[in-house]
Amino acid sequence: MLCVAVPYVATKPTGDIPVTETFYEVLRRQGITRRSFLKFCSLTATSLGLGSAAAPRIAHALETKARTPVIWLHGLECTCCSESFIRSAHPLTKDVVLSMLSLDYDDTLMAAAGHQAEAIIEEVKKKYKGNYIVAVEGNPPLNEDGMFCIHGGRPFVEVLKETCADAKAIISWGACASYGCVQAAKPNPTRATPVHKVITGKPIINVPGCPPIAEVMTGVVTYMLTFDRIPELDRQGRPKMFYGQRIHDKCYRRGHFDAGQFAEAWDDEGSRKGHCLYKMGCKGPTTYNACSSMRWNGGVSWPVQSGHGCIGCSEEGFWDKGSFYDRVTDIKQFGVEANADTIGKAAAGTVGAAIAAHAAVSALARARNSTSHGQPEKEGEK
Amino acid sequence: MPGEASDNFLMGYIRFAHFAAAYIFAVGLLGRVYWAFVGNHHAKQIFRLPITNPQWWSEVFFELRWYLFLEKTPKKYVGHNPMAQLMMFFFFTILAVGMLFTGFALYSEGAGLGSWQDTLFGWVIPALGGSMQVHNLHRLGMWIMMTFVLVHVYAAIREDIMSRQSLISTMISGWRMFKD
Ligand code: HEM
Ligand code: SF4
Ligand code: SF4
Numbered sequence: 001m002l003c004v005a006v007p008y009v010a011t012k013p014t015g016d017i018p019v020t021e022t023f024y025e026v027l028r029r030q031g032i033t034r035r036s037f038l039k040f041c042s043l044t045a046t047s048l049g050l051g052s053a054a055a056p057r058i059a060h061a062l063e064t065k066a067r068t069p070v071i072w073l074h075g076l077e078c079t080c081c082s083e084s085f086i087r088s089a090h091p092l093t094k095d096v097v098l099s100m101l102s103l104d105y106d107d108t109l110m111a112a113a114g115h116q117a118e119a120i121i122e123e124v125k126k127k128y129k130g131n132y133i134v135a136v137e138g139n140p141p142l143n144e145d146g147m148f149c150i151h152g153g154r155p156f157v158e159v160l161k162e163t164c165a166d167a168k169a170i171i172s173w174g175a176c177a178s179y180g181c182v183q184a185a186k187p188n189p190t191r192a193t194p195v196h197k198v199i200t201g202k203p204i205i206n207v208p209g210c211p212p213i214a215e216v217m218t219g220v221v222t223y224m225l226t227f228d229r230i231p232e233l234d235r236q237g238r239p240k241m242f243y244g245q246r247i248h249d250k251c252y253r254r255g256h257f258d259a260g261q262f263a264e265a266w267d268d269e270g271s272r273k274g275h276c277l278y279k280m281g282c283k284g285p286t287t288y289n290a291c292s293s294m295r296w297n298g299g300v301s302w303p304v305q306s307g308h309g310c311i312g313c314s315e316e317g318f319w320d321k322g323s324f325y326d327r328v329t330d331i332k333q334f335g336v337e338a339n340a341d342t343i344g345k346a347a348a349g350t351v352g353a354a355i356a357a358h359a360a361v362s363a364l365a366r367a368r369n370s371t372s373h374g375q376p377e378k379e380g381e382k
Numbered sequence: 383m384p385g386e387a388s389d390n391f392l393m394g395y396i397r398f399a400h401f402a403a404a405y406i407f408a409v410g411l412l413g414r415v416y417w418a419f420v421g422n423h424h425a426k427q428i429f430r431l432p433i434t435n436p437q438w439w440s441e442v443f444f445e446l447r448w449y450l451f452l453e454k455t456p457k458k459y460v461g462h463n464p465m466a467q468l469m470m471f472f473f474f475t476i477l478a479v480g481m482l483f484t485g486f487a488l489y490s491e492g493a494g495l496g497s498w499q500d501t502l503f504g505w506v507i508p509a510l511g512g513s514m515q516v517h518n519l520h521r522l523g524m525w526i527m528m529t530f531v532l533v534h535v536y537a538a539i540r541e542d543i544m545s546r547q548s549l550i551s552t553m554i555s556g557w558r559m560f561k562d
Contacts, residue, residue, distance in 0.1 A: 018460055042468075074496065235504065235507075235508055236507060240495060244495050245489060245494070246513075249491075249492070249494075255387040255388070256387050256470060257390075257393055258387075258391055258393050258394040258397075259383060259387040259388075259389075259390035259391060259392060259393065259394070260383040260390060260391075260392025260393045260396075261383045261387060261390065262383075262495070283514065283515075284512040285491075285513075286512070286513035286517060287513070288513075312514065315512050315514065316508075316511070316512050317511070317512065317514065321512070321514050321515070327517075327519065328521060329514060329518060333434055339518065340518050340519070340521040340522035340524075340525060341521070341525070343522060343525065343527070344521075344522060344524070344525020344526070344529070345525070347525060347526070347529045348525060348528055348529045348532065351529045351532055351533060352532055354534045355532060355533065358449075358536075358540075359536065362450060362451075362540055362544060366543075366544060
């Protein structure tokens with residue numbers, strides 16, 4: 001898919017500190033050879049679906065453009081996004097992207113700690129005002145003034161707001177930052193809140209998934225760093241190039257779905273033959289993500305390939321959407337735990353019985369009228 | 383479903399039948415809306431309830447009493463009786479539009495980003511809380527529609543017999559016969 005990108009207002013670094021170091025210089029300083037650098041450019045061009053002609057453009061951009069710093073914040077989370085990210089399949093991508101990132105702030109990965117670490121945020125904020133990217137993993141809990149997540153001695157929500165205030169754009173990593181994930185599942189005791197509900201007036205890129213696929217994460221970062229703009233987003237703020245289609249649209253078991261061949265138990269014939277997992281509750285038809293095309297761990301496998309349905313981990317509120325093993329799940333809006341089929345059957349049954357009773361009474365009334373008054377036509381005259 | 387996937391297309395045919403019926407349904411509904419504009423006042427009945435008219439409300443309750451066997455003599459109407467009009471408005475007009483919106487929103491997921499279905503109806507999915515929720519509500523709509531069909535068919539036959547006016551033949555001929 002070719003991506004048309006939405007440019008955002010690129011602000012020139014302000015202040016008296018000249019920002020001259022380019023990405024290329026940084027990479028070379030980190031010990032990455034020119035050969036590796038060029039390979040990385042081709043790889044990125046291909047993984048973003050831009051074709052080989054884009055590789056020299058990416059190289060040129062990285063050689064000439066001043067480095068955009070990235071601050072990686074951690075809120076209420078399980079760190080699975082970081083775990084996914086550092087396992088990006090291609091070692092080159094990982095090295096390069098990590099070199100691009102690790103220079104700045106990521107409290108899980110960086111060497112510095114304590115006050116020294118916190119000072120970095122301040123420094124980046126000052127030095128690159130309006131020209132740095134904030135990547136958020138996890139989300140801020142708002143109950144009790146945000147005391148459920150403390151970052152460097154302060155509520156995370158405060159750190160988040162301050163850090164984002166001068167950012168150019170924000171990346172919301174994973175289901176936590178994009179939608180809230182498990183800590184926001186009902187009853188959400190800490191009032192964990194997705195980033196876009198706390199930060200407004202900035203471009204925010206949602207990269208949902210629990211976690212997102214490593215190559216999707218590096219793809220998004222690389223795209224933003226090299227092209228200096230955010231990728232084109234859909235209605236829910238997700239990059240179209242990775243979240244434009246459902247799992248079901250690219251699933252290799254789709255042929256079995258269309259043929260009507262389903263696994264109906266975990267150990268039945270259909271299951272062994274690799275039939276479609278729809279009847280086992282697969283959420284592929286209602287989940288937007290790149291698993292069925294990019295797969296996981298460098299293309300080794302992905303959930304459906306290993307025989308389990310998709311659980312819809314990149315969809316909003318997936319913990320609250322009923323069982324992972326049913327397709328017809330509970331409708332929570334009515335405040336009762338009932339699904340469309342139980343409501344429907346109960347309603348149709350009750351109404352059917354009521355009709356039968358009503359018809360019987362009607363027939364009785366009519367019979368009584370016609371026997372006691374002779375012609376039913378007389379009814380109108382009474 | 384035994385055999386090779388390449389030899390079978392059961393779900394494919396079911397989905398095709400559903401989508402073909404859905405398009406006919408959509409075109410029919412559009413035609414009906416058009417008719418509400420150019421047809422006579424009866425054609426507008428199921429789109430507009432005279433809720434500010436107390437007389438109409440009292441007739442709704444009259445009909446309700448008639449169905450509860452509390453009135454001995456039915457009233458006769460050339461168009462829908464007020465109770466029927468109320469029911470048709472909610473269980474046909476609103477429901478049909480709801481099925482159309484949720485249905486085309488689901489269709490847009492297959493048709494893809496940028497398709498006309500996505501442009502016109504794609505917003506429904508986040509608005510209703512995600513794809514899964516739209517599937518569930520679309521399915522619930524089916525049940526409501528089926529339940530309504532039960533009531534609707536029963537009421538039409540019963541009225542035809544009990545209220546001394548033609549209903550079923552009227553659907554075809556367009557003429558209402560009063561039998562007294
Ligand atoms: C008026 C009556 C309609 C009824 C009773 C009806 C019924 C249903 C039912 C029961 C389902 C399965 C829901 C599930 O996934 O659990 C469904 C799916 C669907 N319907 Fe409808 N529908 C109607 C109208 C429409 C319309 C107007 C469209 C527009 C094109 C439409 C498009 C779809 C689509 C795209 C699906 C999903 C199919 C899939 O996931 O493979 N429907 N419908
Ligand atoms: S296994 Fe899941 S994603 Fe794959 S075709 Fe079946 S329902 Fe769709
Ligand atoms: S297959 Fe579904 S549940 Fe599994 S990782 Fe992908 S989106 Fe998440």
